[in-house]
Amino acid sequence: MHIPEMDRILLDESEIQAKVGELAAAVSRDYRGKEVRLIAVLKGAVIFMADLARRLEVPVSFDFMAVSSYGHSTQSSGVVRILKDLDESIEGRHVLIVEDIVDTGLTLRYLLDLLEGRRPASLRVCALLDKVGGRKVAVPIHYRGFEIPNQFVVGYGLDYMERYRNVPFLFIMKPEAQAAGKPAV
Ligand code: 5GP
Numbered sequence: 001m002h003i004p005e006m007d008r009i010l011l012d013e014s015e016i017q018a019k020v021g022e023l024a025a026a027v028s029r030d031y032r033g034k035e036v037r038l039i040a041v042l043k044g045a046v047i048f049m050a051d052l053a054r055r056l057e058v059p060v061s062f063d064f065m066a067v068s069s070y071g072h073s074t075q076s077s078g079v080v081r082i083l084k085d086l087d088e089s090i091e092g093r094h095v096l097i098v099e100d101i102v103d104t105g106l107t108l109r110y111l112l113d114l115l116e117g118r119r120p121a122s123l124r125v126c127a128l129l130d131k132v133g134g135r136k137v138a139v140p141i142h143y144r145g146f147e148i149p150n151q152f153v154v155g156y157g158l159d160y161m162e163r164y165r166n167v168p169f170l171f172i173m174k175p176e177a178q179a180a181g182k183p184a185v
Pocket residue numbers: 041044069070076100101102103104105106107108151152153154158159160
């Protein structure tokens with residue numbers, strides 16, 4: 001695929017898949033004998049969740065939430081709003097939030113507080129990408145894939161104006177494309 005806005009590849013397909021395997025092994029080990037409810041935040045985490053789930057060796061079920069996030073810009077608004085809530089109760093369940101990327105931490109902080117209030121048996125986080133440099137609020141990440149630089153990344157579920165979620169690797173945008181994606185102030 002030709003990607004005009006791509007500056008360079010940050011993580012190639014085999015690096016990502018190897019890491020997903022490591023994360024799945026750790027999760028499978030920790031949850032042995034239990035059933036896990038995987039919760040993904042739409043839409044970015046869908047690809048990661050699909051790959052992770054297929055490598056887990058414990059029984060799993062899926063649920064999804066949609067929250068407002070970046071929309072068509074590359075800047076976090078800091079405002080989190082539920083667009084779609086979970087279909088099923090999580091009370092008494094072992095819940096693992098599957099996140100594509102943690103940047104400011106605002107989305108995850110909100111989700112953790114919300115879901116904790118619904119009395120799951122346990123609540124943990126598995127995030128493929130951690131932009132530590134972008135953090136505004138502290139959040140626990142029990143299973144972490146890669147620490148990445150504080151730049152706008154696209155691919156493997158993450159979009160640029162809803163495009164490129166299907167790209168199997170992760171790339172960094174050209175600076176001019178990053179600027180073009182920011183909201184006018
Ligand atoms: P946070 O609330 O931690 O700032 O942001 C979490 C959400 O922002 C992610 O789930 C993702 O949708 C979006 N996001 C954060 N950084 C990036 C990035 O570099 N690229 C893309 N495409 N989305 C991002």
